[in-house]
Amino acid sequence: MAYVEQENPDFTKIIKKHLTEENTEALLSLLEDLNTVEISNNILPLKSKYQLAIIELLDREKAAEVLNNLQQHAPVLEDIVEEMDSKQLGDLIEDMDKDDAADVLSVLDDEKATEVLEELSKEDREEITTLLQYDEDSAGGIMDPVVISVQKDITVKQATTQIKTFINKKEIDEFYVIYVVDEFNHLIGSISLSQLFIASDNTITKDIMDPDVVAVNVDTDQEKVAKLAQEYDLVTVPVIDKHLKLVGRITNDDLMDVMHEEHQEDLGQIAGTGDEEVLETSVFKAIRDRLPWLLLGLGGGMLAALVMRNYETAISELPVVAYFIPLVAALGGNIAIQSSSLVVRGLATGEIRTSDLFKRTWKELRVGFLNGLICAILLVGLAWWLTDEIIIGITSGAALIVVVCLAAFVGTSIPIILKRMNMDPAVATGPFITTANDLIGIVIYLAITISVYSNHLM
């Protein structure tokens, strides 16, 4: 039993030591003891030539599993498969589920992918080629075309025999749901394996099936598929084509991978780390993933500097106008990101529709305004105390309210408008929205305060 709680020794270090010392015997004995997840996680930080050396030491089945595990680290997988020859890769891919095989092939360039496909049997080649045509983030792109289905009017005993034959032929390891179809292969119901297991032999499949089966279309976005599985507590999601015919199933492992992947993507977008992995060890890759977001911030900051230069005289005469700039920029940015992150999340899962533009904006405006009001009152007090001029307090507070309302408006409407224009609303989270609001906030704040002060204080 793998009791995973104890802290393991640093296997990465040990593997690297054995590799550099070319101690193949020790390496083989260590790899024997580790399961494929442990192997994948521990070779992740190694250079790709070392990763490849380890994979070559494994037996075919284990090697295929490791390669499959590495899928979640696309750049790592890419480097490895590029260095493998087509024959070797074809052997490993043959051992994988079709959907996983297609995922691995999709990271190769076209020429190499064709070479590898030619190593496969005609049937496998055709199935995988079909899968490669779907968008990789759609249900079609993550489904396994090998799906167990039975006719609606046979007995449990007949169904059991059919299923056993099918499983032997297709070498299916695990399955949890059997789908029920009519004579045209239209999906009409589902039977969980546990229901089939306890049903008596003469029951007709139609009578124990759940007719309210939940299915997705081949084109459905994977994030929506995962959301659906989570809401409906599905272990496997059936996939249908536009004629409502059953064409595949999305299994539990892929659903969890999608959830994990989308989670990483959301966080990466909001924190400005792009697709960078936690375990990424290449400083160069980390820089490449993060720099674009920083350049955005830099650009915004430079524009802010240009704006402030326009008010040079005012700042020089009354430096107090500059004091609250960081505060106004920070609050505008925070409120914008609060609104945008909720909206982007809701749009992705379908909880918010583009037709909700007005309703959503109205809610976010009220929340933003009231939170802004509370902050503004505190700001009035501080500014008054700091400068002994009530007018400075009131002006700064009023400017803050304008800025935060605008921030709530921008943070809510931009993602929805992007979505309406069929663009990815997620670009409007994180650094993009905070930078935009920093800038807008500073311009508005300076315009308001300086026009008031120039009439009353200068």
Add this chain to the structure above:
Amino acid sequence: MAYVEQENPDFTKIIKKHLTEENTEALLSLLEDLNTVEISNNILPLKSKYQLAIIELLDREKAAEVLNNLQQHAPVLEDIVEEMDSKQLGDLIEDMDKDDAADVLSVLDDEKATEVLEELSKEDREEITTLLQYDEDSAGGIMDPVVISVQKDITVKQATTQIKTFINKKEIDEFYVIYVVDEFNHLIGSISLSQLFIASDNTITKDIMDPDVVAVNVDTDQEKVAKLAQEYDLVTVPVIDKHLKLVGRITNDDLMDVMHEEHQEDLGQIAGTGDEEVLETSVFKAIRDRLPWLLLGLGGGMLAALVMRNYETAISELPVVAYFIPLVAALGGNIAIQSSSLVVRGLATGEIRTSDLFKRTWKELRVGFLNGLICAILLVGLAWWLTDEIIIGITSGAALIVVVCLAAFVGTSIPIILKRMNMDPAVATGPFITTANDLIGIVIYLAITISVYSNHLM
């Protein structure tokens, strides 16, 4: 078949209309057509008295499912169950899986929970009471104590008979894995239901079980459990106690819920929206969830204002020093959040250990320094062009590099140090870390630039 792609009419609106018109007949017919997920999602935006009215219209089984679905929206569930009487709630809870029942009970105050428990059978009460003792974010808190296990030395035929009897007795709906135990109930292996299904009658369970079963302890954090399930492609995770005895299982639906919940939590923390739901409609609740993060930003901004006031003369004589403050604050904040979000994520999943402090900080420092250097070079150019003074460019650029290195250091080390002190590292993401860095950045930037300028320009 529920084909979920088409946009549904706005059922929330329809339900509300029927409710206010007291059109029970139309309401019942609508509720008949909707599944429990649709009902839950569509009553979510309603007031709790309406939600309760709907639940009371449903039959017991459907009502229990709706209540269970609402668990993911803790504040909503809380309002509803508080208004239900103990008898009614006891009836619904009896229909739920034990782990779900415990979750619902855990939102009640102690007195009411005791009342509801008294409505249950002795066996249910004892099982649920045991579950309530575990931390709700631990494996024990999310596990179902009803788990199917068989002895290691019986035949498949014997196992099948035992399982069928057990399922009937315990009213288990779905299961996917059977666990194999020794005579002391120690977990020693697992058999997927599909393996059992295709195995021949006389096979001994031990011979088809997977001895490398992966288990978690009752105390394991739920986020680690989900990470494990995702890595090892598990549909169900077995839970063992400190004597390695099998005490429960965590099912697929709970694993996906945990992933969803942790995802929402991470995003809420980084975006400063707390636990707020996308579908939250109460402006008051939204304000309460978001205000603390804004007050943090406000506090930081006020301190920044105080710092700047100390440099009043310098800003007044040479306003250019103020121009780059928003830029420096933004970049410092961005780099800190890039580092901290990766570290916090890695610590949560176990991919980063607290002993990695030095290694991690060193990596983040290099990434931060190199990204800062690129930004600094661009800043030097802009500052020079803007002010015609090369010294201003160089000083601002140098100050920026110091600020970003410190930001990378703070963003990496604070979460790891918090974790070492057994505190939640996640408090060090989002608004907290950006505010801290805004402030540190402004202080350092002003100190460096003004001390250089006062020697050379003023």
